[in-house]
Amino acid sequence: MEILILGLLLFLGLHLIPTVPALKAPLVHAFGENRYKGLFALLAAFGLTLIIAGYASAPGGTRLFASSIGARHAAPLAMVISFILFSAANMKTHIRAWVKHPMLLGLAIWALVHLLANGHGKATLLFSAFLAYAVIDLFSVIQRKTYKQFTPAWKFDVIAVISGLLLALLVMTFHRQLMGVAVVPWGV
The missing domain is CATH 1.20.120 (Four Helix Bundle (Hemerythrin (Met), subunit A))
Known part of the structure; x- marks a missing residue:
């Protein structure tokens, strides 16, 4: 279940960055638009992979x-x-x-x-x-x-x-x- 939680935090946390323009703007400025988008995509793909693997391996639970x-x-x-x-x-x-x-x-x-x-x-x-x-x-x-x-x-x-x-x-x-x-x- 920990892998699923980590994947959700990474994937959804990344996708919440644009909801806070004061957080996104410095990141875009620090990395540049293209690097920011590339890093975002790479980390989002990793987070999605963790979600899929975590869900598949987690017990159904109560x-x-x-x-x-x-x-x-x-x-x-x-x-x-x-x-x-x-x-x-x-x-x-x-x-x-x-x-x-x-x-x-x-x-x-x-x-x-x-x-x-x-x-x-x-x-x-x-x-x-x-x-x-x-x-x-x-x-x-x-x-x-x-x-x-x-x-x-x-x-x-x-x-x-x-x-x-x-x-x-x-x-x-x-x-x-x-x-x-x-x-x-x-x-x-």
Whole structure:
């Protein structure tokens, strides 16, 4: 469990740096923009690796609460929505223009439905940490008004919807292979 906690602290801690401009600015100044981004990416990848390894090796832990049947039934649709939001986050979509921060909203949906659908210790730690991060960062970007203006194009919405749907179906199909839990009847 310690590896999982270390990975969460590193990965999410790094991603919280931009929420405190007074912390980020000196780091960018000290390292330079490109080195800062490179170091950020390298440390984030290491943190994500620790999260994956830590989650895989940690025991399930004590069941902290009963799994929500409603969350388990809603999870496939919630994952389709999350993956569409993830896909729309870096394209000039109408979805992004309307939602403003689709990556954080998709992450919050993903984390919340997984948190409620599980209930054992390591899952509660993982998904509550990501949910807390998404909420904190979402409030931060709204407060800082960090939203880039752009002209959306429908072709990007079509790409986001199709790629998000396909990726969600792929993950659901192989969820048992990846995570040890079948989430849809057609899963392998």
